Amino acid sequence: MNTFNKARNSFFSLLSVALLFGLTISLHSAPMAGVHDTRTAVQYDSPAVVRIISEITGSVVCYSCSSSGGNVYFPAQANNYYYTYVSGSGAIISPDGYILTADHVVDATNNIEAQNAILQLAEQDYATTNNISLAEAQAQFQQYASDMVVTAQVSKTMVYMSTSYIGQLQNTAQVVSYQATRIVANSTPDKQDVAIIKIEASDLPFITLNTTSTPNIQDQVTAIAFPGDADYATSGSFIDLLTPANSDVNTLSGLLSPSVNSGQISSEKTQSDGTLIYEVTGISAPGSSGGPVINTSGAIIGFVDAGTDTQRLTYLIASSIVKEYVQQAGVAAQPSGAFMSAWDQALNDYNSANQCHWQAAKTDLQNLKLQYPTFNAIQPLLQTATTNGSGSCSVSGGGPSVGLVALIILALGSAAAGVYYFVIRKNSPSGFRLAGGGTSTTAQQIVNSAPNSPQILADSSVAAPNDSDNAPTDTGKHCANGHLVQDQSAKFCPSCGAPIA
Numbered sequence: 001m002n003t004f005n006k007a008r009n010s011f012f013s014l015l016s017v018a019l020l021f022g023l024t025i026s027l028h029s030a031p032m033a034g035v036h037d038t039r040t041a042v043q044y045d046s047p048a049v050v051r052i053i054s055e056i057t058g059s060v061v062c063y064s065c066s067s068s069g070g071n072v073y074f075p076a077q078a079n080n081y082y083y084t085y086v087s088g089s090g091a092i093i094s095p096d097g098y099i100l101t102a103d104h105v106v107d108a109t110n111n112i113e114a115q116n117a118i119l120q121l122a123e124q125d126y127a128t129t130n131n132i133s134l135a136e137a138q139a140q141f142q143q144y145a146s147d148m149v150v151t152a153q154v155s156k157t158m159v160y161m162s163t164s165y166i167g168q169l170q171n172t173a174q175v176v177s178y179q180a181t182r183i184v185a186n187s188t189p190d191k192q193d194v195a196i197i198k199i200e201a202s203d204l205p206f207i208t209l210n211t212t213s214t215p216n217i218q219d220q221v222t223a224i225a226f227p228g229d230a231d232y233a234t235s236g237s238f239i240d241l242l243t244p245a246n247s248d249v250n251t252l253s254g255l256l257s258p259s260v261n262s263g264q265i266s267s268e269k270t271q272s273d274g275t276l277i278y279e280v281t282g283i284s285a286p287g288s289s290g291g292p293v294i295n296t297s298g299a300i301i302g303f304v305d306a307g308t309d310t311q312r313l314t315y316l317i318a319s320s321i322v323k324e325y326v327q328q329a330g331v332a333a334q335p336s337g338a339f340m341s342a343w344d345q346a347l348n349d350y351n352s353a354n355q356c357h358w359q360a361a362k363t364d365l366q367n368l369k370l371q372y373p374t375f376n377a378i379q380p381l382l383q384t385a386t387t388n389g390s391g392s393c394s395v396s397g398g399g400p401s402v403g404l405v406a407l408i409i410l411a412l413g414s415a416a417a418g419v420y421y422f423v424i425r426k427n428s429p430s431g432f433r434l435a436g437g438g439t440s441t442t443a444q445q446i447v448n449s450a451p452n453s454p455q456i457l458a459d460s461s462v463a464a465p466n467d468s469d470n471a472p473t474d475t476g477k478h479c480a481n482g483h484l485v486q487d488q489s490a491k492f493c494p495s496c497g498a499p500i501a
Helices: 001-028 037-047 111-129 134-143 228-233 239-244 249-255 317-330 337-352 357-371 377-386 402-425 444-447
Strands: 049-062 073-074 081-091 098-102 150-161 178-181 183-184 194-199 220-225 259-270 276-281 292-294 302-307 315-317
Touching: 037 081, 037 220, 037 259, 037 292, 037 337, 049 098, 049 111, 049 239, 073 111, 081 111, 081 220, 081 239, 081 292, 081 302, 098 302, 111 134, 111 150, 111 228, 134 337, 150 239, 220 276, 220 302, 228 317, 228 337, 239 249, 276 302, 302 317, 302 377, 315 317, 337 377, 357 377
Parallel strands: none
Antiparallel strands: 049 073, 049 081, 049 150, 081 098, 098 194, 150 178, 183 194, 220 259, 220 292, 259 276, 276 315, 292 302, 302 315
């Protein structure tokens, strides 16, 4: 094979290796877009589901209710308030701390249950102060109901990371919480019931809104939330989370463990104000308000808003309605973060069928643990990956990053280009020339110039024969390829290696 053919083959071999390597790594690094089953979707999303507790202060005024015609205040002491608490659920929707929830969880003016709780505290206070029964106090309050005004406001909202992020607690100090700094966007009372709140944190897990498909009747959906019934099962009150040091790890772990319930969309309805809601078979209970409801791809199709007394049906505010408030809050339409990229890679490797996926998952999870020390929920996954990946494997690690892949492909491509330039281009004429001194042209032009008349390309390592009358006389011998060899004793051509005739 002559020098030209060797160089050409080297060029295409390197180029093929570069492309094949790039394709292989690209397939290995496929994103989590392939989530298509409920188990994986819940596993992927659960770290971003949070419990929300709002502290509500309130008072009651009965106007012109005293014997002298004056106002009666509850509590009677000036500047005092009654305290009640509301628990709900939410979903982090961006790495910088924007959280989707139901407005009635964080806004007392939109929570009739919280206002009724303040009224009941006033009734109990009145009964105790006047040494009468609660029933008598309630009767008197009912008599003056039209003159009663209840004032309630949220004094503090706390957001708690679930055990799907922090893991089962080993001590009470492991509770991770943030105080909400503000309601960034929310609906007016009695309409749509959507709120976006903000905590001051960064690089958090998050769940994306469904924007690529429209849910259909009988689609399977899953709610991830903190129903109140689950609190009773742990013999604890969610108020224990406000002072975790005064509680115990088992109670706190129970209060921070979300419930996962799946059901089907049974109907699609539009409320009088134009709000789109989905009716879903019983997937939740009181306390689940604000909890995300996801499809099998892990995207939020809505959130739990209300339910019937029988808990047979749950009503969801659709993600198409939520989208308006997300835009109003200024949340990125396509959020991204380092944590979610790493978590995505770890789950890809963990759930993969590749030969070395356990070793790759182990490396991924170890890196996650190192970078995010409060992400303790990965410990069982890490133990499984470590146990199953204890054998030998030809490939290790969590797969090269996109940047590394690009560098490798660039290096191989550069090597291929180097072969082309320094061997092919440097050792060939400027364009191919027809034997016998034709005009300079390209290889494609040669092929198309005379399809019925085969052409012979001049060898790239020597000049084309000169047919002029002044051509020098050959004094040596010629090889089988026609090259002039001056050395009379040579048996093989020094240019191409062919035997000398």
